[in-house]
Amino acid sequence: MATFTLPKNSKITPKGKAHTVQGASRVQKFRIYRWDPDSGQNPRYDTFELDLDQCGPMVLDALVKIKNEIDPTLTFRRSCREGICGSCSMNMNGKNGLACTTSIEDLKGEIRITPLPHMDVIKDLVPDFSHFYAQYASIRPWLQTATTTPSGKERLQTPEQREKLDGLYECILCACCSTACPSYWWNSDKFLGPAILLQAYRWLADSRDEMAGERLDQLEDPFRLYRCHTIMNCANVCPKGLNPAKAIAETKKMLVERAA
Numbered sequence: 245m246a247t248f249t250l251p252k253n254s255k256i257t258p259k260g261k262a263h264t265v266q267g268a269s270r271v272q273k274f275r276i277y278r279w280d281p282d283s284g285q286n287p288r289y290d291t292f293e294l295d296l297d298q299c300g301p302m303v304l305d306a307l308v309k310i311k312n313e314i315d316p317t318l319t320f321r322r323s324c325r326e327g328i329c330g331s332c333s334m335n336m337n338g339k340n341g342l343a344c345t346t347s348i349e350d351l352k353g354e355i356r357i358t359p360l361p362h363m364d365v366i367k368d369l370v371p372d373f374s375h376f377y378a379q380y381a382s383i384r385p386w387l388q389t390a391t392t393t394p395s396g397k398e399r400l401q402t403p404e405q406r407e408k409l410d411g412l413y414e415c416i417l418c419a420c421c422s423t424a425c426p427s428y429w430w431n432s433d434k435f436l437g438p439a440i441l442l443q444a445y446r447w448l449a450d451s452r453d454e455m456a457g458e459r460l461d462q463l464e465d466p467f468r469l470y471r472c473h474t475i476m477n478c479a480n481v482c483p484k485g486l487n488p489a490k491a492i493a494e495t496k497k498m499l500v501e502r503a504a
């Protein structure tokens with residue numbers, strides 16, 4: 245159920261700490277959301293100034309520099325620093341994206357960094373993905389077959405069949421799209437959201453999968469699929485250039501075709 249006001253303990257109240265840099269010619273200020281569940285305090289924004297001549301070019305470089313040199317308690321997820329693992333998804337100046345592929349120079353003015361919106365926060369920039377992963381598990385994201393594998397070998401695809409997975413298999417489950425989707429903000433308890441629906445379509449589009457009927461049965465529901473109102477925020481923010489709204493539209497088309 246949607247709530248329209250922040251709970252009291254989520255409001256940003258304490259004055260944050262400010263860390264300045266001296267003698268730098270290219271100073272960049274970062275305003276970063278901080279929340280420590282063990283402190284008993286409300287969230288705050290801390291500001292950190294960095295000398296860009298002493299820092300790598302990406303937002304993740306800045307976060308790593310702050311953690312290494314200024315405040316080791318700053319908490320965020322990262323792994324590959326190549327836009328592959330999806331760990332460093334966060335909101336930068338109001339737009340969701342990957343910190344490792346977002347250039348500092350592309351962001352204007354003071355850079356405000358917060359966790360992905362509308363998710364519970366575990367600490368600082370780390371959101372709780374438990375519900376998102378449970379929704380992912382609910383679509384059974386693996387190849388399901390009813391027949392035995394032909395002549396004991398792998399199931400083959402033609403190049404054309406394989407092409408149908410382009411634009412789908414590249415999803416890194418970063419949740420930038422789902423947490424930018426207004427329908428997901430208000431109905432994430434029941435609506436699967438763009439990331440999970442794109443993944444669901446990835447299996448519907450796979451010529452080797454033999455459970456399309458069961459998969460469609462599971463999606464045919466007023467909330468799970470049909471809360472998408474084609475607002476397109478999902479396609480606008482996807483750091484891999486994917487279009488979940490199109491995958492959702494294809495799924496709806498499959499449902500219409502099977503009902504005809």
Ligand code: SF4
Binds near residue numbers: 488
């Ligand atoms: S197109 Fe659908 S899934 Fe994408 S942001 Fe809009 S409502 Fe959400």
Ligand code: SF4
Binds near residue numbers: 416419481488
């Ligand atoms: S569709 Fe794009 S934004 Fe959404 S989870 Fe996959 S990679 Fe991330």
Ligand code: FES
Binds near residue numbers: 327329330
């Ligand atoms: S660190 Fe892996 S996607 Fe950014």
